[in-house]
Amino acid sequence: MSPILEGQDLALRFGAVRALDDVSLSLWPGEVVAIVGESGSGKSTLLRVLAGLMEPQAGRVLYHDAEGAAQDVHALREAERRTLMRRDWGFVHQNARDGLRMGVSAGGNIGERLMAAGGRHYGNIRAAAAEWMSRVEMDPARMDEAPRNFSGGMQQRLQIARCLVTRPRLVFMDEPTGGLDVSVQARLLDLIRSLVAELGLAVLFVTHDIAAARLLAHRIVVMRHGRIVEEGLADRVLDDPRHPYTQLLVASVLAA
Amino acid sequence: MTASAHMQAPDTDPGYNFAYLDEATKRMIRRTLLKAIAIPGHQIPFGAREMPLPYGWGTGGIQVTASILGPDDTLKVIDQGADDTTNAVSIRRFFHRVAGVRTTTRTAEATIIQTRHRIPERPLTEGQVMVFQVPMPEPLFKLEPRLAETRRLHALGDYSLAQVKLYEDIARQGEGGSSYSHPVMVNHRYLMSPSPIPGFDNPKLHMSPALMLFGAGREKKIYAVPPYTSVVSLDFDDHPFRPVRAPHACAACGSTTSYLDEIVTDDRGGRMFVCSDTDHCAENQMARKAAE
């Protein structure tokens, strides 16, 4: 078995700032990995580079597709990369506005990836959209409403449904519960946890919420100043942190 | 056409070059047209000139017509299917004045038909050229406001957004949602706005013997559908595209197949339906009289 995604020796500088300083990271099929760190640690940059949304200045990202072929994500032609992103991958943004079409109904948002994949049967698309609304615990009767009619937590659910409808193998999430009320966060994490387990997804997500990392992740990667300072089993990193920065992160959270 | 200035008819305004535009501009537009014909449905940018009428009145169509017009052409101009509306009359008069060409209201006689909103009911023939006035050439415009991104989507042939729009139309309005500017796939490659013609006219684009040229003056784009090219309206398998017309007979000629305009006859809700294509309606009426 090979990793589903491999970042190799990734580097990216913004002026004098090293956003990524020789970072390597592998993700295995079915594995959930959290990237934690404070703002400016490079965690979101790492996610975007691994997801093919941002070009590294050095290093490469390899994706191993379902047939086992390795693809250099940043060397792919744009058409191939887009296909990959819509068929094999999903990306859940922190801000629903970045991940949803706000002028398109909930059903249309979910159906878009099906249509992009060649779906041309209106009834089937609606049925799939209704099914996925139920799976993310939304009322399918509201499928013709625009995203702005839904609460922040519901918009995130919609984003998740929109990503998962084509059964991707790999999902990236950037602070998926950021900016939500605590109770809403907990329910959303819960939903993500059960969907991920049920679908056997590989997930790479960025969070500054240690509790979310413990709940969802099999493995935690700690980033600081563009480098990975510690990584390992989620419970080991949190219960036996080695690096001073990890100890600080863990100590700043009450009863994670 | 280089010597066109010598061939001007006697009543042509001598203050203007033949067909208003200078020869260099016409050559530039003709080069653009050749490119557009070579890549059916693909929008080609061109250096649209200021015209002596406001944007939205057909500046793109007029420039295309001016560039392809020769002294032997016969020009028909329709607006909403009618030859006698202000815009149609003005444009016809304009070309008569600056090019001295013969004008007509008869579809059968015309070599060039400039149009807004309609394709004539009478089947077009080889050698005829349709010139469409296009307000917004980009079919993805309402879905993706970034022009650079729409260009990329065209390049990639990624039209899921247009399909999403169609989905939304059906979800909101049921069958036959978008009745105008219903997007079409040209030659199985490019998504194209057929300009604001009713969906009823979309099938007339498919495998037409005539050449279809589209000019957008404000947006500075030209595109084309060459004769005998596949033009397919976007649809869903279970909601196939259906051209719709009002389910009435024309009050003037009795046609049950032509596209109808609804005319309000009084302020008590009285209304009637008549052919939108005035030439077609007149022909029908004459044929009916002849038969009687």
Place this chain on the structure above:
Amino acid sequence: MSALALEVAALSKRFTLHLRGGVSFPVLEDAALVLHAGECVALTGPSGAGKSTLMRCIAGNYGADSGHIRLRHRDAMVDLAAADARLMREIRAESLGHVSQFLRVIPRVPALEVVAEPLRARGVPRAEAEAQAAALLARLNLPERLHGLPPATFSGGEQQRVNIARGFVAHYPLMLLDEPTASLDPANREVVIALIAEAKARGAAILGIFHDSEVRARVADRLHEVRPLEDAA
């Protein structure tokens, strides 16, 4: 002699507290331990001697600084001290069960699912996994009306029974038990003692910390003393 199940050798573990000026204290030095299939070994020693640390190192919850922790996994001896996160997950799913002192509750997940989860992770169909989980919870006298509720609101004893059921449901060849009977009433303590006996009978190796000397006497085949480092030195 039964097959070797676990071999700890030259294991050292120290904690360095960077937030306290880098103060560093050793907890385990050169620790060694051997465990065979079918036997139960109880760790003894005063509190603070490092019993829990040793157990958590074996569980992979703490990382060893040096030494080896070899256990049987897929018919080979694998060194946990050198295992990466992925191998560790695989070992935890298949070969190593751990009943910690406290149940780490996941919000809103019902007790039945918590218990069935180790079976689900091995690919057992949901219905079958939940049936086994329900049977075990019933044996531990957890009322059926609680099976569908998240354990967050349960009493300490109820939570501990959920924890024990989760540990015993999947029949791991090696099990770590950290105070499994601490908050149980006598009846449930008997159930746990029986579960341990059954696990041993099917060949599981068990390493436990039992403060209850009666329980310890009834389940342990051997004692292994963990001495505080000052004493050892």
